[in-house]
Amino acid sequence: MLNIPRISISRRLRNTPVTHRVNQAGVKAYTVYNHMLLPTVFESLEADYHHLKHRVQVWDVACERQVEVAGPDAAKLMQLITPRDLSSMQDDQCFYIPMVDDTGGLLNDPVLLRIDRNRYWISIADSDVLFWVKGLAVGMNLDVDIHEPDVSPLAVQGPNSDALMERVFGESIRDIRFFRHKKISFQDKPLVIARSGFSRQGGFEIYVEGSARGEPLWDALFEAGRDLDVRAGCPNVIERIEGGLLSYGNDMTRENSPHECALQKFCNAPDGVAFIGREALSKITPGNLKRQIRGLKIEGDPVPPCTESWYLTKHGRFAGKASSAAWSPDLACNIGIAMIDREFWEIGTELSIHFDNQQRMAEVCSLPFPR
Amino acid sequence: MLNIPRISISRRLRNTPVTHRVNQAGVKAYTVYNHMLLPTVFESLEADYHHLKHRVQVWDVACERQVEVAGPDAAKLMQLITPRDLSSMQDDQCFYIPMVDDTGGLLNDPVLLRIDRNRYWISIADSDVLFWVKGLAVGMNLDVDIHEPDVSPLAVQGPNSDALMERVFGESIRDIRFFRHKKISFQDKPLVIARSGFSRQGGFEIYVEGSARGEPLWDALFEAGRDLDVRAGCPNVIERIEGGLLSYGNDMTRENSPHECALQKFCNAPDGVAFIGREALSKITPGNLKRQIRGLKIEGDPVPPCTESWYLTKHGRFAGKASSAAWSPDLACNIGIAMIDREFWEIGTELSIHFDNQQRMAEVCSLPFPR
Numbered sequence: 001m002l003n004i005p006r007i008s009i010s011r012r013l014r015n016t017p018v019t020h021r022v023n024q025a026g027v028k029a030y031t032v033y034n035h036m037l038l039p040t041v042f043e044s045l046e047a048d049y050h051h052l053k054h055r056v057q058v059w060d061v062a063c064e065r066q067v068e069v070a071g072p073d074a075a076k077l078m079q080l081i082t083p084r085d086l087s088s089m090q091d092d093q094c095f096y097i098p099m100v101d102d103t104g105g106l107l108n109d110p111v112l113l114r115i116d117r118n119r120y121w122i123s124i125a126d127s128d129v130l131f132w133v134k135g136l137a138v139g140m141n142l143d144v145d146i147h148e149p150d151v152s153p154l155a156v157q158g159p160n161s162d163a164l165m166e167r168v169f170g171e172s173i174r175d176i177r178f179f180r181h182k183k184i185s186f187q188d189k190p191l192v193i194a195r196s197g198f199s200r201q202g203g204f205e206i207y208v209e210g211s212a213r214g215e216p217l218w219d220a221l222f223e224a225g226r227d228l229d230v231r232a233g234c235p236n237v238i239e240r241i242e243g244g245l246l247s248y249g250n251d252m253t254r255e256n257s258p259h260e261c262a263l264q265k266f267c268n269a270p271d272g273v274a275f276i277g278r279e280a281l282s283k284i285t286p287g288n289l290k291r292q293i294r295g296l297k298i299e300g301d302p303v304p305p306c307t308e309s310w311y312l313t314k315h316g317r318f319a320g321k322a323s324s325a326a327w328s329p330d331l332a333c334n335i336g337i338a339m340i341d342r343e344f345w346e347i348g349t350e351l352s353i354h355f356d357n358q359q360r361m362a363e364v365c366s367l368p369f370p371r
Numbered sequence: 372m373l374n375i376p377r378i379s380i381s382r383r384l385r386n387t388p389v390t391h392r393v394n395q396a397g398v399k400a401y402t403v404y405n406h407m408l409l410p411t412v413f414e415s416l417e418a419d420y421h422h423l424k425h426r427v428q429v430w431d432v433a434c435e436r437q438v439e440v441a442g443p444d445a446a447k448l449m450q451l452i453t454p455r456d457l458s459s460m461q462d463d464q465c466f467y468i469p470m471v472d473d474t475g476g477l478l479n480d481p482v483l484l485r486i487d488r489n490r491y492w493i494s495i496a497d498s499d500v501l502f503w504v505k506g507l508a509v510g511m512n513l514d515v516d517i518h519e520p521d522v523s524p525l526a527v528q529g530p531n532s533d534a535l536m537e538r539v540f541g542e543s544i545r546d547i548r549f550f551r552h553k554k555i556s557f558q559d560k561p562l563v564i565a566r567s568g569f570s571r572q573g574g575f576e577i578y579v580e581g582s583a584r585g586e587p588l589w590d591a592l593f594e595a596g597r598d599l600d601v602r603a604g605c606p607n608v609i610e611r612i613e614g615g616l617l618s619y620g621n622d623m624t625r626e627n628s629p630h631e632c633a634l635q636k637f638c639n640a641p642d643g644v645a646f647i648g649r650e651a652l653s654k655i656t657p658g659n660l661k662r663q664i665r666g667l668k669i670e671g672d673p674v675p676p677c678t679e680s681w682y683l684t685k686h687g688r689f690a691g692k693a694s695s696a697a698w699s700p701d702l703a704c705n706i707g708i709a710m711i712d713r714e715f716w717e718i719g720t721e722l723s724i725h726f727d728n729q730q731r732m733a734e735v736c737s738l739p740f741p742r
Contacts, residue, residue: 134473250383
């Protein structure tokens with residue numbers, strides 16, 4: 001990594017409540033997400049990957065900022081911003097909601113938490129959702145309060161997550177179902193905890209309300225998990241590609257519809273329910289979709305980091321673009337995520353992929369990759 | 372810089388049209404700005420600083436993204452988003468416009484370019500202004516088209532800027548007045564060029580329309596400027612603090628009003644002109660302003676980078692927070708920018724500043740620092 005540039009940290013790239021702990025844990029690289037630091041490597045991408053898949057990690061994902069929307073018009077506004085039907089949502093549920101603009105382009109793919117009937121947290125991917133919902137609320141004169149609360153998620157991920165969490169929060173933690181949340185006490189104050197997270201290894205996201213509580217909770221998790229080999233970790237690009245977890249800004253942008261990202265099952269608001277982008281999305285049918293997200297297997301030695309779109313061709317014709325790629329130790333091949341044109345998107349299609357003045361064979365496959 | 376973490380670059384941290392040239396020029400560190408790479412160091416902060424103040428540099432500031440707003444309601448929407456009076460704006464003008472939300476909090480401090488009567492470019496600081504203006508437009512059902520065009524500013528900054536620009540664009544470049552723009556041909560296609568930039572050393576911003584034109588323009592500038600000692604550069608934190616140039620996200624955030632940031636002269640829309648935040652801002656008077664931006668001189672050895680707010684106290688009482696700081700070689704002292712409470716904001720007030728388990732004396736001073 002000798003020639004990789006450093007990151008210049010300024011106040012604008014916000015610290016999190018546990019940045020000091022992350023630095024003490026020996027973080028080697030950061031990215032920036034919602035104007036905040038997000039660790040990306042501790043020991044190495046591959047060592048972090050193996051550890052995540054076999055042990056348990058604590059992740060500083062404070063950058064999953066919350067946009068709190070509260071007030072009499074909160075439910076109405078939440079339904080306006082997503083094609084997903086929210087009518088059945090319970091107070092303890094987390095909903096993955098594609099958010100689209102008037103053209104049907106994706107603005108974000110957050111997890112929505114309903115805290116109570118008139119109060120929601122939008123747990124966002126990397127774009128300023130607060131600006132969008134505030135713009136709508138001001139423009140439509142809605143009766144809501146919108147702000148970014150002092151809430152910083154800390155994730156516990158990996159097969160030993162339940163064991164670790166039970167030691168810190170008690171055994172009722174095991175009862176939380178997938179994409180449900182619950183208020184559980186830590187040091188006599190409640191915390192919202194959900195069974196969720198940006199890996200396929202199982203685990204929880206703890207919505208740490210109050211920055212001062214970050215370090216005590218971090219320390220409690222490490223103290224309790226010593227014999228479980230708990231380590232500082234972070235979303236791991238290899239594991240997330242294996243698991244087919246799309247990353248907003250990498251694998252999907254404003255240029256893409258939910259359907260192109262294979263998120264059509266989340267576009268289920270019934271007729272008569274108003275949401276922004278309905279007209280644009282209504283024109284998309286299985287028959288006229290131009291491109292869609294797929295997995296890729298790329299031949300040869302480990303690929304470099306995918307820092308920009310890699311073009312895919314077939315006999316010299318444009319076939320698509322890859323947006324994420326990594327060497328998978330467990331699959332013993334390079335894997336990637338790509339947006340592929342209709343003519344080439346059948347599983348098994350062999351394409352050429354172009355990067356760093358190389359050309360290699362890449363095979364279209366389904367997502368997620370088989371374990 | 373041995374223990375400073377690397378930056379993990381992914382497609383989400385977008386490359387610019389000249390990222391390859393920036394890497395070839397030996398960039399040592401990046402930050403992220405509008406989801407895009409922004410170089411921060413080439414030789415060293417101090418070497419880059421001296422060179423900027425005495426020669427000429429080419430800056431990859433593609434991250435100053437443009438939000439294009441076009442259509443019959445464009446002028447109306449532009450006035451809605453800023454307290455600055457836009458009624459006199461000419462087609463060749465650039466206006467620095469504070470943008471505030473309904474609470475009067477700053478959302479961005481872009482430069483607005485009027486391209487023609489119904490078409491504007493908002494050249495933005497680091498926040499998703501597109502989401503805000505699109506939210507307002509959708510919410511108010513305005514007749515505008517809003518998108519991010521393929522326009523990537525390249526800045527030429529430093530005392531030799533006019534000399535270099537004349538060689539590439541012809542002598543008419545010298546006629547462009549400060550904060551005016553003009554369409555000038557490069558390789559037979561027009562480019563919008565403004566006399567502006569994020570330094571106090573003079574220069575231009577070239578709005579490179581069409582990514583493919585970035586490298587040819589970069590190469591032409593370096594070819595023409597060899598004997599002027601032209602180098603790759605970037606906004607320099609030392610020079611910008613000396614010049615009192617505020618950075619959105621560092622020195623001002625949504626928590627601040629324009630008045631707190633000493634931008635009240637840009638809040639001049641006459642009575643009867645509608646803009647968002649008018650009611651909130653109307654409550655601010657010189658008599659009730661609680662805090663305001665100031666310069667700081669900090670005693671002692673060169674300070675470390677200011678990666679988070681540094682507290683200011685007076686006899687143990689909270690007095691404010693510093694948001695930027697650096698050692699100035701030309702002033703031979705540490706300088707900074709801070710938001711200071713009313714009781715302590717008089718020029719010459721001596722405060723204590725706290726960082727890295729140190730406490731030092733800091734003196735309140737005016738901005739910009741005297742040259």
